[in-house]
Amino acid sequence: MKKLMNSVGTILIDSLDGFVAAHGDILVLGDEHKFVRRKALKPGKVALISGGGSGHEPLHGGFVGHGMLDAACPGQVFTSPTPDQMLAAAQAVDTGAGCLFIVKNYEGDVMNFEMAAEMADNVATVITNDDVAVENSSYTTGRRGVAGTLVVEKIVGAAAEEGRDLAALKALGEKVNAATRSMGVALTSCTVPAAGKPTFDIGDDEMEFGVGIHGEPGRRRDKLKSADAIAEEIVHAIVADLGNAAQGEALLFVNGFGGTPAMELYVVYNSARKLLQAKGIRIARSLVGSYVTSLDMAGCSITVTMLDAETTKLWDAPVHTAALRWAM
Amino acid sequence: MKKLMNSVGTILIDSLDGFVAAHGDILVLGDEHKFVRRKALKPGKVALISGGGSGHEPLHGGFVGHGMLDAACPGQVFTSPTPDQMLAAAQAVDTGAGCLFIVKNYEGDVMNFEMAAEMADNVATVITNDDVAVENSSYTTGRRGVAGTLVVEKIVGAAAEEGRDLAALKALGEKVNAATRSMGVALTSCTVPAAGKPTFDIGDDEMEFGVGIHGEPGRRRDKLKSADAIAEEIVHAIVADLGNAAQGEALLFVNGFGGTPAMELYVVYNSARKLLQAKGIRIARSLVGSYVTSLDMAGCSITVTMLDAETTKLWDAPVHTAALRWAM
Known part of the structure; x- marks a missing residue:
């Protein structure tokens, strides 16, 4: 460790x-x-x-x-x-x-x-x-x-x-x-300090698809796929689960798990935004960064929140915290 | 990769x-x-x-x-x-x-x-x-x-x-x-996409002390030490190099290299602030996060900028960018 x-x-x-x-x-x-x-x-x-x-x-x-x-x-x-x-x-x-x-x-x-x-x-x-x-x-x-x-x-x-x-x-x-749905993928395990070793084993060419934020198992272990393919499956799952609510404007939030740098998060964001737009959803607000992490786990999650006028206005309202800060 | x-x-x-x-x-x-x-x-x-x-x-x-x-x-x-x-x-x-x-x-x-x-x-x-x-x-x-x-x-x-x-x-x-000095430590290598493999090999119990932001060699390869010990050597090097300028108020910036989560960066910040305070330097401003990264490298750097009234005011001035945003 x-x-x-x-x-x-x-x-x-x-x-x-x-x-x-x-x-x-x-x-x-x-x-x-x-x-x-x-x-x-x-x-x-x-x-x-x-x-x-x-x-x-x-x-x-x-x-x-x-x-x-x-x-x-x-x-x-x-x-x-x-x-x-x-x-x-x-x-x-x-x-x-x-x-x-x-x-x-x-x-x-x-x-x-x-x-x-x-x-x-x-x-x-x-x-x-x-x-x-x-x-x-x-x-x-x-x-x-x-x-x-x-x-x-x-x-x-x-x-x-x-x-x-x-x-x-x-x-x-x-x-x-x-109005919110998320799903994540892990490329490596996290390591809990008190355990001293990785929470799960994963091969050099594998990903845990649908992983939880404690390294819990997801839907399946799979070969590592392209960002586009990962985003497509996650966006499909999110949109299908939203059902009739999946129309109009959305917040797209790509979240890093702690061990993944910004360059890769923006690649996933780029894949996800195009997929959502192709489904007729307008990306009205965006957030990209490591905000809800799993120690040092590499990977990311995609979150979509369907917005209306009220929630958009509240998202835009001033915030002054250690990790999120803006005044619009 | x-x-x-x-x-x-x-x-x-x-x-x-x-x-x-x-x-x-x-x-x-x-x-x-x-x-x-x-x-x-x-x-x-x-x-x-x-x-x-x-x-x-x-x-x-x-x-x-x-x-x-x-x-x-x-x-x-x-x-x-x-x-x-x-x-x-x-x-x-x-x-x-x-x-x-x-x-x-x-x-x-x-x-x-x-x-x-x-x-x-x-x-x-x-x-x-x-x-x-x-x-x-x-x-x-x-x-x-x-x-x-x-x-x-x-x-x-x-x-x-x-x-x-x-x-x-x-x-x-x-x-x-x-007025600014920095030094970093790597726990893992970064992997350049076009190379497809880690830039350098490093043992499970080792760190690269003084690493560059492209994974360049630093001062030496060493056994991984505690956050306090790492911060002590870096702070000592920074303060010695600043010489007579190392007095008064400073900005302390602990920067993650891309693969290190916030929890660990704040541990290093905590070590560094106590060491600087013990040397009579007042931490007037702070920044902690992964802002100058080396792809997926695990590790961090410590930066100290000695401040005066002019530079403090300019640091506090409003900024609105993707990665730094505040209005004070």
Whole structure:
């Protein structure tokens, strides 16, 4: 195992300390590294909280700040945070309007966020499940929540900033999740620090098609194909799953898994945009980069979110976080 | 070789097409893929042009836009662009105030930009050479220009936006370069698509200390050490080289080489910031991410730029490019 770290036991703490130090204008760290939260809270705004196992950076801590999350709870690598982390985060950032939990659909995350919700006051939850690759998976009943979670966090975050109430934000999050589909492909395995060896073996000419963001198996092991062929199969799966919703304008998000450079992500983006356009879908917004990663795994995912006037406006709204930042 | 691409012959074109399509609000592509340039030029502003071999994305195309470059010329992977690319870019973006070429110190780049400068009117050049690892290298007489080039492009770009003239911008670029030092470490090799195999062999427990951004040899091959130990040696080399200039405020920039995830970069940032602070240097600004890459190489570099009131203000000035975006 080759990683830039001091030890397996300190990699998460060291990384969080560095993260909060580098972005001290935006973030503060909770006690005992339980969460990171916005430095400046906005009284009366519903607080958005997400979290999950670490190893997917910049998700979720990188999306804490104006226009997105109020707090993020990092578990150990690929391990759910504990309910007391979410409870501590909720107590730190709820300014009176309640909290919305945004939770990727993994059994541990769902259970622990649910326990925290029972202990806290005035909490609603949105569960994301955008991965069309498989119906059930290693750590999931139902579909996995993957890169589309970023889109939910951005759009709901902008709406929270506008002052919408908890019920409206939950409904919006469910609407965005329902309009979002993702699928990924891995060229190499990730290596969990505590395991010290790759999560799965893969041949020099193979890819894992439909991989999960923890290296979970996808649809099948296959020979590595061209970017066009990979994009075609993923876009076909996404569009088929969207059904009648696959018309009009879309956000196309090509996400790197951590070990793949920008040059390759833009190749995949180029393949995917042409395929979507050929199906009559207009790419109205785009995002390309490594935002929802799987440690050092090479590969990428394609996410499509169908947009309407409301969600386009909220996507465009100003955001100021460590990993996403714009003012339009 | 495992890459997300259609073919070795089309990877660069496909990637550039995807890049410009994804960022059509900021960029347009020049004829024959010779350059990318800002969509909206600013009449009377000195035009900033950079470029070099591809494979270092988002450098340089990702830094084209308001507050940074006016155009970037991509060569083939790890190969200098040709003089006619820079000439075409200069003709496309010079609105009358001349062009400043920002060139990393590699023999091919320096020679080709020099030829273009002779053919174009009213051009000045800044050469960056921030890498303290070695004095001469595979493709370089003198020190290599590496991640510090981003800092030069950002600060000089902000000054150009303010309306400074060509001579003033050249002087500022040289001042920022002189205040900047970098050094890197590789955990794996990169793989050039046309070569089809890793540029160098490296053991499972080894690192290349002082590596160049094309996988050039550094100071030595060594056993992989802790992040603290790596950062200590790099910070020591940088501070020793800065000499009396190593006091006051600095920008600390930890740059990933393409195959290293954010979690590890923040671990290295955390080590480096503590070491610099212990030497009495205040970290006034920070940047952490994969901005000056070496294809899929795992590893990172540390860059330190000593700041003053002028350069801090210019670093903070608004920037709107594909890869760097903020308004402060």
